[in-house]
Amino acid sequence: MDFAGAYAPSHLKFLLQGLWVTLEVALVSIVLSFIIGTLIGIIRYWKIPVLSQVTGFMVETIRNLPLLLIIFFTYFALPEVGIKMSKMNAAIVALVIFESAMLAEIVRSGLNSIDKGQIEAARSSGLSAAQTMRFVILPQGLRRMVPPIVSQFISLLKDTSLAVVIALPELMNHAQIINGRNVNYVIPTFIMIALMYFVVNYALSILSKKLENKHV
Known part of the structure; x- marks a missing residue:
């Protein structure tokens, strides 16, 4: 083992450049998958006819596929039908597809955990379904979802390493x-x-605990 050679300034700089790309891909994927996953989770929670069934089928299908397969599909298969992407965009699309499905289930479960009495009280007070979701269900649900969502984001960050297969x-x-x-x-x-x-x-884990404690 050659620690001195491996930790030469040029090598450390090269690793940090790779870390920056990892963080960049992870950050974009986190933001997009959170938005998409939340929307899908709400659709499934509301049980919107047809749309809920379609999204449910897509979520269950994606959740049972390996992420590596999705990465291969976005980078190698989509160009065959005229959709060409850079390596970074292909990795982001694959991660967003996979993580959105995971987050959708977390969101749906979080929303289902809200006491039905609060929902009935909100509706009886004159709030519409959308207002009830925005002001009553979603704020409480998101607080309960913080630990599993952050855990999923940590998994996403580690999953970026799978993009090594497309260089x-x-x-x-x-x-x-x-x-x-x-x-x-x-x-x-x-x-x-x-x-x-x-x-x-570890920094993400600490942030998760702080957010969780803040809303206890």
């Missing part, structure tokens, strides 16, 4: 490039990227 220049890809230069760099490099993932994910 996205993220953290794992850069680590492989460094390891290819010298076999003695393998263990030190993987220790370093493990530390980077841990720091970011």
Whole structure:
């Protein structure tokens, strides 16, 4: 093992560049999947005829597919039908598709956990279904969803490493490039990227606990 060589300034800089791409992909995917997942979760909660069944079928199908397959599909299969994307966009689309399905179930479960009496009281006071969702159900549901949602976001961040299969220049890809230069760099490099993932994910965990405690 060559820690000194593996941790040369140029290598650390290269790993940080990969980490930045990882964070960039994760951040965009988190925002988009949260929006889409919340909308799908609300549709399923409301049991809108046809639309609820269609989204339900899509969610269950996607949740039972490996993310790696979805990444391959977005990058290699979609170009066959004229939809070409960069490596980063393909990774983001795949992550958003997969994570939206996961988040939709979290949102639906969170909304279902709200006491029906509160909903009936809100409706009897004159609030419409949309107003009840906005002012009564969703705020309370989101508070209860914080831990599982953040946990899903942590999984998303780790799942970005799967994009290495399409050579996205993220953290794992850069680590492989460094390891290819010298076999003695393998263990030190993987220790370093493990530390980077841990720091970011631990920060998310702390944020989750603070948000949870704030709303207790």
